Amino acid sequence: xxxxxxxxxxxxxxxGENLVLNCSFxxxxxxxxxxxxxxxxxxxxxxxxxxxxxxxQTSGRLNASLDKSSGRSTLYIAAxxxxxxxxxxxxxxxxxxxxLVFGKGTKLTVNP
Amino acid sequence: xxxxxxHPSRVICKSGTSVKIExxxxxxxxxTMFWYRQFxxxxxxxMATSNEGSKATYEQGVEKDKFLINHASLTLSTLTVTSAHxxxxxxYICSAPPPGLVAQPQHFGDGTRLSIL
Numbered sequence: 542x543x544x545x546x547x548x549x550x551x552x553x554x555x556x557g558e559n560l561v562l563n564c565s566f567x568x569x570x571x572x573x574x575x576x577x578x579x580x581x582x583x584x585x586x587x588x589x590x591x592x593x594x595x596x597x598q599t600s601g602r603l604n605a606s607l608d609k610s611s612g613r614s615t616l617y618i619a620a621x622x623x624x625x626x627x628x629x630x631x632x633x634x635x636x637x638x639x640x641l642v643f644g645k646g647t648k649l650t651v652n653p
Numbered sequence: 654x655x656x657x658x659x660h661p662s663r664v665i666c667k668s669g670t671s672v673k674i675e676x677x678x679x680x681x682x683x684x685t686m687f688w689y690r691q692f693x694x695x696x697x698x699x700m701a702t703s704n705e706g707s708k709a710t711y712e713q714g715v716e717k718d719k720f721l722i723n724h725a726s727l728t729l730s731t732l733t734v735t736s737a738h739x740x741x742x743x744x745y746i747c748s749a750p751p752p753g754l755v756a757q758p759q760h761f762g763d764g765t766r767l768s769i770l
Contacts, residue, residue, distance in 0.1 A: 545696070573756050582766060584659070584746055587758035630697070639685065639750045641759065643696040 543568045547631050547644035554621055555652050562616040562647045564631030569609050576605050576616050577630040579646065585630065589616070621651045656680055657749050659762025667770050668739060674732045674765045676703075676747035682727035683749035687759070688720075691744040703730040703747075737769045 544567045554560055564574070573592045577585040589598045589605040591614070597606040604617040618625060628648045632641040658677045666672060676686055684705045689697040701722055702710040709722035719741075721733040734741055746764040751757045 575758055577758075577761075582744075582764070584763035585748075585761040587760075590756060590758045592756050632697075639759070640687065640699055640702065641697075641748075642699075643689075645694070645696040 543642045545644035551648040553650040564614040566612045572634045579628045657760040657762045663766045665768045672734045676730045678728045686730040686749045739769045
């Protein structure tokens with residue numbers, strides 16, 4: 542059974558700092574890995590999707606890496622801003638099912 | 654704009670009430686939709702896979718008679734929480750994978766906060 546773990550559970554940083562969020566998964570047989578953002582009481586916003594054959598994806602100040610063999614992914618946020626404050630979720634999709642297994646998330650607070 | 658619309662966004666009702674939640678794909682057809690549930694400080698957990706024109710597939714431990722799923726058209730799936738009790742209070746959210754062969758992120762609704770008194 543696939544399990545996804547995110548560390549840390551919460552993170553508070555001053556504005557402008559670069560930061561890294563970590564995600565690990567137990568079963569390396571994944572189709573892709575996705576990072577989402579969730580604002581309080583809201584739905585999910587897709588940030589980045591990394592296919593199993595890829596090593597990283599970039600979008601603006603965000604960079605996500607994937608090391609499938611070791612079951613790890615990182616989300617790097619450069620020059621953090623208060624508007625980045627949210628919960629960041631990591632999810633993996635198993636082969637062919639389109640079902641997502643989520644981690645518990647990292648709650649990020651960027652202080653002005 | 655949002656490509657998956659979920660309604661209502663919040664429900665507060667008495668114990669024993671049945672509650673229906675709708676999930677619509679606005680600009681694409683979805684033969685499959687997923688229903689997740691999120692308890693406070695917990696991860697989103699898949700409840701069931703909604704299949705257009707056939708029975709839903711439920712995850713282990715999810716009561717199919719309590720959580721009725723209907724996928725009557727290619728753009729609408731509904732989740733009905735029957736005879737809801739306080740322990741059913743949670744955040745329910747649906748998703749739909751967009752059509753196409755290239756891997757794309759799933760589109761999520763904005764979720765429904767269900768509070769049973």
